[in-house]
Amino acid sequence: MPIQSLDITSLAMDRGGNRVVDQFNLSLFPGEYCVVLGPSGCGKSTLLHGIAGLIETAEGSIVIDGQDVTHTAARKRDVGLLFQHDTMYPHLTVEQTLQIAVRANPKRRLTAAEMDQRIQSITETMNLAPAWLPRRPETLSGGQRRRVAIAKTLIRQPSVCLLDEPMAAIDRLASERLLERLADVSKQSDSTTFVHVTHDGEEAMRLADQIVVMSGGRILQIGSPSEIYQSPNSAEVALALGSPSCNLLAIDEVLASCPALGEALALPEGQPNADHAIMLRPEAIQLVAPDLNQEHASTVTESGLWQFPVTLLERRDLGGRFLLRLQPTDSENSPPLAATVFQNSISAEVGTRWICQVSISDLRIVAGSARNSRSHSI
Numbered sequence: 001m002p003i004q005s006l007d008i009t010s011l012a013m014d015r016g017g018n019r020v021v022d023q024f025n026l027s028l029f030p031g032e033y034c035v036v037l038g039p040s041g042c043g044k045s046t047l048l049h050g051i052a053g054l055i056e057t058a059e060g061s062i063v064i065d066g067q068d069v070t071h072t073a074a075r076k077r078d079v080g081l082l083f084q085h086d087t088m089y090p091h092l093t094v095e096q097t098l099q100i101a102v103r104a105n106p107k108r109r110l111t112a113a114e115m116d117q118r119i120q121s122i123t124e125t126m127n128l129a130p131a132w133l134p135r136r137p138e139t140l141s142g143g144q145r146r147r148v149a150i151a152k153t154l155i156r157q158p159s160v161c162l163l164d165e166p167m168a169a170i171d172r173l174a175s176e177r178l179l180e181r182l183a184d185v186s187k188q189s190d191s192t193t194f195v196h197v198t199h200d201g202e203e204a205m206r207l208a209d210q211i212v213v214m215s216g217g218r219i220l221q222i223g224s225p226s227e228i229y230q231s232p233n234s235a236e237v238a239l240a241l242g243s244p245s246c247n248l249l250a251i252d253e254v255l256a257s258c259p260a261l262g263e264a265l266a267l268p269e270g271q272p273n274a275d276h277a278i279m280l281r282p283e284a285i286q287l288v289a290p291d292l293n294q295e296h297a298s299t300v301t302e303s304g305l306w307q308f309p310v311t312l313l314e315r316r317d318l319g320g321r322f323l324l325r326l327q328p329t330d331s332e333n334s335p336p337l338a339a340t341v342f343q344n345s346i347s348a349e350v351g352t353r354w355i356c357q358v359s360i361s362d363l364r365i366v367a368g369s370a371r372n373s374r375s376h377s378i
């Protein structure tokens with residue numbers, strides 16, 4: 001079993017006299033790509049600055065490659081940090097910036113030939129044009145500068161590479177390319193461990209081996225992208241991933257229109273239903289047939305499908321698929337549901353009634369009230 005490259009135990013960190021990271025535990029092996037996902041202000045940057053040694057920890061320990069660095073100076077930690085905002089010297093060229101970054105590695109001094117080879121390699125990996133090397137960072141576009149800043153972080157070949165919102169302020173196409181680059185870099189590197197922070201769930205799904213969902217300084221859940229997406233442990237985690245975001249249904253409202261679902265679902269034992277919700281992803285809903293006689297009621301079929309009638313309130317063309325807003329007709333007080341369906345699979349007109357179906361295996365009970373989550377409007 002290889003030794004963990006990063007092992008954080010019970011970490012707590014304070015800013016401005018307040019605890020902003022608390023009870024944080026994370027263990028990563030060499031080469032793992034971890035994305036910390038959370039809303040603005042939840043403590044993501046503070047966490048990275050703590051790992052890098054730029055802010056003192058209040059409690060807990062940080063171990064890198066088996067060495068406790070909790071109180072080690074930042075320059076002596078084998079860590080690279082990409083700051084949220086560019087921090088490149090304006091008077092240096094891109095090439096000089098990369099050279100200084102390599103020299104900052106305390107592990108080993110490189111010969112001139114090795115240095116050139118390292119710069120050439122990172123230039124290719126991050127797709128930096130050779131013509132940029134003699135230029136100063138301010139003469140590059142925001143997206144180009146961000147790539148140079150990432151190259152500067154990676155070129156040291158640190159044991160732990162910390163990336164703070166690497167896609168910030170980059171247009172969609174440039175960030176698509178950058179995501180691909182980062183995915184390639186992490187696949188090629190089995191010695192560098194990545195911790196990447198973002199509030200973008202799609203970015204997390206695209207890159208991560210492990211996702212840490214964070215809120216208010218604490219970890220809500222850790223797991224692979226599919227674990228977090230398919231089996232979130234709370235409504236808050238469920239809402240962190242997926243676009244459009246998931247539907248959260250009030251259990252008692254659903255059971256009032258379809259009591260048979262109560263037997264099919266593993267309902268929370270010994271706790272009020274109101275403290276939980278049923279999570280339903282928009283792509284799990286299918287429109288199966290028009291409800292021509294308007295007399296179809298909610299049922300559970302023998303093959304494990306929940307079928308229920310809806311009125312189509314709204315339909316939006318997303319290009320290749322439709323986003324629908326559906327009002328359950330036998331639960332009129334429930335908020336509308338969001339569904340995504342392939343464009344060629346429906347011809348439904350707004351205002352018509354349909355029978356929907358969902359596989360019961362796609363329903364998840366999650367902690368948290370459906371009432372506190374926003375209802376869907378498109």
Ligand SMILES: Nc1ncnc2c1ncn2[C@@H]1O[C@H](COP(=O)(O)OP(=O)(O)OP(=O)(O)O)[C@@H](O)[C@H]1O
Pocket residue numbers: 015016017020038039040041042043044045046047084199
């Ligand atoms: N220098 C500081 N002094 C006092 N409080 C601070 C300082 N820096 C950050 N904070 C507070 O610490 C908390 C966590 O901030 P942090 O920057 O780590 O969050 P974040 O998740 O990275 O946010 P964002 O996604 O907006 O960058 C916030 O409440 C913030 O206001």
